[in-house]
Amino acid sequence: MAQGTDRRRTRLVSRSCCYGLALALLGCLLASCGGSSSSSNTITLYNGQHEQTTDALVARFEKLTGITVKVRSDDEEVFASQINAEGSNSPADVLFTENSPPLEYLQEKGRLAPVARSTLARTPARYNSPTGHWVGVSSRVSVLVYNTALIPNSQLPTSIMQLADPKWKGKLALAPGETDFQPIVTSVARSYGDAAALRWLQGLKANAGSSHTYPDNETLVDQVNRGQVAIGIINQYYWYRERAQVGQSGVHSAIAHLAARDPGYVIDVSGAAVLKSSDHQAAGQKLLAFLVSAQGQQIIADTDSFEYPIASGVSTAEPETPLDKLQPNPINIAALGDGATAVALLQKAQLL
């Protein structure tokens, strides 16, 4: 008696399997057909920058030029590896990063096209690619972040070197894997030599221990703000974003600058480049020009990325210390390079 239903059920199963498969295959085909269209008026942007800011920039650019920008967001370092693996077929037209090392790395690999002179002229030369292959778009500065209940203002270190002192044991927070940390390491190594830089890193490692070593600066700032740990080194905008996130009443931390020209006092540059393999060189160059135009820079000043605009003379209300009042270590982009020195030191210190 049950046999008939069994057979029906069996048939039902295989039939529905069949339909399911056919549907799925059809779906795949349809979807991949739809995805591969690329007209001359559409460019692809690999975005390693703050997503909201990029979205705002792209929206304005599309309105102004009628060029459509498809945005992919990921970690800038993944993009560097990815573009390298993609080779001359890369779908990317423009790369926009938070830091200069990925751009310098791709420039060394010969993957970037030269930037139009008029675009480069918008940004002070010290913030541009030394070879003219990418343009500086915005910048950030490294600062101390500290929990105001745990450390009085008067006891703050004035040099990054002091943080290796055993007196900060258990109080120091570190995010050694962050790209933002590498320029500081490079800067220390250039000021005091590799051996001293390594000793300094080992001191930091001992002070932070495994419990206060964090995967990223967002976590680091959050932990300092919550009072889980007393002090750390970050780029200023992380603190401003945390403040925007938790609201004024939730802020239990503050930022402080190091002494003028201290090796830990470093300006990081965010930049953009057109890929040499791009089939849309003109449209890509237009996007770069827009990023450093007064309109583009004003968007950077207004959104909650809290970075410093650096081109076309645009300035910002926040961060409170204006860019031209900063007194960083005068280390240049070329010296920061692709970060290889810093990475080697971090590996030796077993922080990477």
Added chain:
Amino acid sequence: MSTTAAGELGSAPQLLPPAGRPPAAGRRRPSPPVLLAGAVLVGLLLLLPLAFLILEAVQYGFSALRPLLFRSLTATLLWNTVSLTVVVTALCAVIGTVAAWFVERTELPGRRFWAVLVVVPVGIPDFVTSFGWKSIFPSLGGFGGATLVMTLAVYPLVYLPVAASLRNADPAQEEVARSLGLGRLRAFLRVTLPQIRVALLGGCLLVGLVMLAEYGAFEILGFRTFTTEIYTEFLSGFNAPAACALSLVLVVLSLFLLTGEGLARGRGRPSRTGALAARIPRPYRLGRSRLPVLAGFLALVGLALGVPVGAIVYWILHGGSSTLPSASIVSAAAHTVFYGIGAGLLATLAALPVAILSVRYPGRVSLILERSNYLVLAMPGLVIALALTYFTERYAAGFLYQSSTMLIVAYAIMFFPLALVAVRTSVAQAPASLEEVGRSLGRSRLEVLWRLTVPLAAPGLAAAFSLVFLEAVTELTATLVLIPTGAHTLATQFWSFQTNISYGQAAPYAGLMILIAAVPSYVLGRWFDRLPSRAIVSG
């Protein structure tokens, strides 16, 4: 159990070889070329990432790799990875088996309800589970934290195959053992455990491999393993070749796991006593142990499901300033489901020839074809994505690169071993004799495969689909590289908010991910109650 076709077949055992064993043992039959070709194709596709790793590592060179590999940090990371893998696998084996036994073999109140809830945690991304725990207990971390979170996140990988196996295993043997005076525990250890051994080992293998490749959860918990180190290499030094070289160490570790599992699995195969005469087992009464057992299930589900879900609800309610882009969450959900379904179907389909070949036509070739496929599970997703990038861009002019098809293929490759374990287990338990009968009635091999083997293995196929679907829904690092430009999944959106500490904005994505994951888990749990295979053999 009276006059069904199966009953009649079962009463003529002299005509039929014992179920689940290749007929005419001793004489090896040649594998059908279609199956072999399918399995070889799948095997080759799965070896692509390994080929990429070796290419990159060779390019990097051993002399450059040596200082990276031979330092005290490597020893620490190896120790962290290995000890955590061993402890979590052992815990999962115990929890998964015990839970499966109670659900399948006892009169547990609310059986169906638990059968679903116990599985759902596998659909919660490991990084969401750790996010949940971390946001409630900010100081959680280290070995203890990682053990706790990972055990709760992955034990269903043991539960699922063991539960499926318990369902299909012949209860008569256990009943005979009981009638001969063995206690419940001893009957379980001496009769039931050997019956489910293959499934249990398969589940443990999956847990071990998943542990080797885990990244997001350890990143959040601040626990450093070999895999987090590989990502660090990727993410801070543009050092893809070095990262690939380090990944080879993971491959070696997974080879150890595979060999270990292979040795433990041995030659034994599950079989039924009276060919096809399996029945629905009579469930044990729980009696006085009912309350403690219920409490145990409540604790397990509370910890594995309650904590992450609770954290998500908390953050949705208290997340601070969050303007939720509702359009993007709907499209992210649609993409997530679409990719997940595609990956589940593709992986399950691809697992069929490999599983059938390894079960029905055992031999050195099919063994190698089957075992080599597991390696891929221990490789970081980013490596697999970059391997596909490399090969499509270099040798296929970017064909389908960053299309949904490519992403689905990537998922299917990454989670193929999950599908294989599930399909293999159920093919092994489907009686081969029925196929012989089908063949003797003049049906072609393919027809027998489609009309008999596939429906008989249906629960395993459903489990395979669900497992792959669940993992694909939560995948992150390969997704970011291969997803069509402009598309997002729930996982990528969650991660981008979570890394910005925008917990309030991240939480709805995690919540929706769990809801989506609950659907196949629920279907899976319910469908087990109406297995065609059991209906056929029990009538």
